[in-house]
Amino acid sequence: MTEKNNRSFVPSHKLSLLLTLALFWWINSNYSNPLLLSLGAASIMLVLYIAQKMDVIDQESQPIHLSAKLPSYIVWLAKEVVLSNISVVKHIWSGNSGISPTLTTIDTRQCTDISKVIYANSITLTPGTVAIDLIDDQLTVHALDKADIDTLKTGEMDSRVRELEN
Amino acid sequence: MSLLLDISSGLCLLIGCFLCLSGGVGILRFPDFYTRMHAVSVTDTLGAGLVLLGLMLQTPDGLVLIKLILILVFTLFINPSASHALAKAALHNGLSPKEGRRADKGGNTSSKL
Numbered sequence: 001m002t003e004k005n006n007r008s009f010v011p012s013h014k015l016s017l018l019l020t021l022a023l024f025w026w027i028n029s030n031y032s033n034p035l036l037l038s039l040g041a042a043s044i045m046l047v048l049y050i051a052q053k054m055d056v057i058d059q060e061s062q063p064i065h066l067s068a069k070l071p072s073y074i075v076w077l078a079k080e081v082v083l084s085n086i087s088v089v090k091h092i093w094s095g096n097s098g099i100s101p102t103l104t105t106i107d108t109r110q111c112t113d114i115s116k117v118i119y120a121n122s123i124t125l126t127p128g129t130v131a132i133d134l135i136d137d138q139l140t141v142h143a144l145d146k147a148d149i150d151t152l153k154t155g156e157m158d159s160r161v162r163e164l165e166n
Numbered sequence: 167m168s169l170l171l172d173i174s175s176g177l178c179l180l181i182g183c184f185l186c187l188s189g190g191v192g193i194l195r196f197p198d199f200y201t202r203m204h205a206v207s208v209t210d211t212l213g214a215g216l217v218l219l220g221l222m223l224q225t226p227d228g229l230v231l232i233k234l235i236l237i238l239v240f241t242l243f244i245n246p247s248a249s250h251a252l253a254k255a256a257l258h259n260g261l262s263p264k265e266g267r268r269a270d271k272g273g274n275t276s277s278k279l
Contacts, residue, residue: 027232085212088204089185092192101201103263124246127207130200132253142253142263144204 013062014048020062021047060114069164076160081126088127088144100146105138109158112165119161123152175223182216189213199256200263203249210245214238 110116120131133140192205
């Protein structure tokens, strides 16, 4: 939070927001006549101006420092999502007797806000576990099966999210 | 090649539909609010993902493909946020989850299915 003043003036975050918006506009419209292109450019400029006024262009809204390591994490997370989907679907079709719903708090070792968000959202994205609350380093998690909590407590996902940052 | 694409796309759509159905069945079968939310997240992640993947394999157009990928990405960003908000609201308003074994009431057995 201390470097907040010079963080918002880093040009690369602004540039990445500009490119993302331009790409997004072009994908969604795909027109190339001058009138619509200029309207698109005008709307992108308006969004950039508003974002600048709101002071939200920083490394939290444009986490480009994560992008190099993100693909391998996404592949790993997709594998986890598929595996836990299979186990939840098994529970659905085999009835209630197998489930052991658990509400507990687990510790996280994430340092920055954005990695906490990534970690909590990854937990919620995998079926069978939902991150409910986050107070400092304590994450409240509800799980369908107690085994899911034990898997989370081994901290593999935690350390993988930590590796994203450095 | 096109036959192979058709078959794999059909397979993806079929499994995706089955997972969406499973999510719905899970909502009916599970005992309380929080466990039901886990059933919904099956529909949200792999159900929607496989249906969209099946559609992606069917499209001849590159732009439609990118739009489908965007839909998938936004789904995967929005759904965890929505379920987190729901769960947090429920917990903070005093809805306590059923712990441990299944409900002792007996009305929640799977007799209807």
